[in-house]
Amino acid sequence: MKNAPTKDTPAASVAPASFSREWLQLREGADNAARNYDIANAVSARFALRDQVSVVDLGCGTGANLRATASLLPNTQSWLLVDSDASLLDAARDMLSRWADSADASKDGLVLTKGHTTINVEFANINLASDLDRALAGRPGLITASALFDLVSEDFIRKLARACAAINAAFYAVLTYNGVQRWSPHRPADNQIASAFHRHQMGDKGFGPAAGPMAATHLADQFRLNGFSVLEGESPWVLGRNDRMLIEELVRGHAMAAGETGLVDAKSIETWIKVQRNGAQIGHTDMFAVPGASSPL
Numbered sequence: 001m002k003n004a005p006t007k008d009t010p011a012a013s014v015a016p017a018s019f020s021r022e023w024l025q026l027r028e029g030a031d032n033a034a035r036n037y038d039i040a041n042a043v044s045a046r047f048a049l050r051d052q053v054s055v056v057d058l059g060c061g062t063g064a065n066l067r068a069t070a071s072l073l074p075n076t077q078s079w080l081l082v083d084s085d086a087s088l089l090d091a092a093r094d095m096l097s098r099w100a101d102s103a104d105a106s107k108d109g110l111v112l113t114k115g116h117t118t119i120n121v122e123f124a125n126i127n128l129a130s131d132l133d134r135a136l137a138g139r140p141g142l143i144t145a146s147a148l149f150d151l152v153s154e155d156f157i158r159k160l161a162r163a164c165a166a167i168n169a170a171f172y173a174v175l176t177y178n179g180v181q182r183w184s185p186h187r188p189a190d191n192q193i194a195s196a197f198h199r200h201q202m203g204d205k206g207f208g209p210a211a212g213p214m215a216a217t218h219l220a221d222q223f224r225l226n227g228f229s230v231l232e233g234e235s236p237w238v239l240g241r242n243d244r245m246l247i248e249e250l251v252r253g254h255a256m257a258a259g260e261t262g263l264v265d266a267k268s269i270e271t272w273i274k275v276q277r278n279g280a281q282i283g284h285t286d287m288f289a290v291p292g293a294s295s296p297l
C-alpha cells in the first residue's frame, strides 16, 4: 500500500505522487517481512544458472527493492534505479552505499559489493508516465518494482506488459496493494473509511486514473494476455504491537485520504483516528512473470 505520502497528488494534478524518505524507511522492515517466499524462490530459480543479470527497478524510492532482491540473483548484477523524485535517488545512493560491504563511485553511479555479489548501480531521474521507453532502453533481463502499481493506470500496466514482452524480459512486482485491510480492534466505520480510501487511491497519481486496489489483478491479466506465465502469491503486512509507528502513520494516511474524498464527514474521521489500534493487516500481492509458456518455477 502506498499511502502516507507527504504531499500526495490531488486527483486533478498529473504530477507524480511524492513520498518521503522517512516513510519509505519506516515501511522497509514490514515490506521485507511480507515478501512472498515462494515467489522469491521462483525468481531465484529462474536466474540460478546465469552468471549475470541486468535489472531495471521502476519507482525505486530509496533502493529498498534492490536491497531485498539482490540476494535472489546471480553474483554479477547491473541495476538501473528509476524514479521521478531526484531527492529519493540521492537517498538511494546514500542508503545503498551504507548497506553494501563496499561502495565505490563509478562514472555513472556506484559499484557495490555485498557478500560475493558485485552490483553496478546507475540512477535515472525519469517520469515513467511519459518515458517508460527510456527506462527500458537498455533491454534488461529483469524488470522489477516494489510498492508501485496502485499508483499507475490500467493503461500504463498494459503498456508495460507489452514492453516487457517486446524485449523478452522477466517481470517481478512485489508488494502491490490488493485492497485487503483489517484493523484491530475492528470498528464499524472501518468499511466506510476503506471505501473512501480506495476511491482516493483511484484518483490520478500522475499516470491517469490509478489502478489502486485493482492493480494486482490488472498486472496478472495483462502479463497473461501478452503470453507470460504468471505466478502470484500473497505478501500481506501483518502488523502488531511492535509496529506502533507504522500503524499510526497508516491510520493518519487513511484518514487524510478518506477526508480528501469528501465521502466521510470530519466528525466520523476524527472519531476513527482516535481508536487505539494494536494491529492491522494490509494485503499485498507479489507476482513473477516470465515470457513464453515455460513455468516460472
Ligand SMILES: C[S@@+](CC[C@H](N)C(=O)[O-])C[C@H]1O[C@@H](n2cnc3c(N)ncnc32)[C@H](O)[C@@H]1O
Residues within 6 Å of the ligand: 001, 002, 016, 017, 018, 019, 024, 058, 059, 060, 061, 062, 063, 064, 065, 082, 083, 084, 085, 088, 126, 127, 128, 129, 145, 146, 147, 148, 151, 205, 206
Ligand atoms: C511507494 S513508493 C515505493 C518506493 C520503493 N519501490 C520501495 O518499495 O520502497 C513509490 C515510488 O514511485 C515513485 N514514482 C511515483 N510516480 C512516479 C513516476 N511517474 N515516475 C517514476 N517514479 C514514480 C515515487 O517517487 C516513489 O519512489
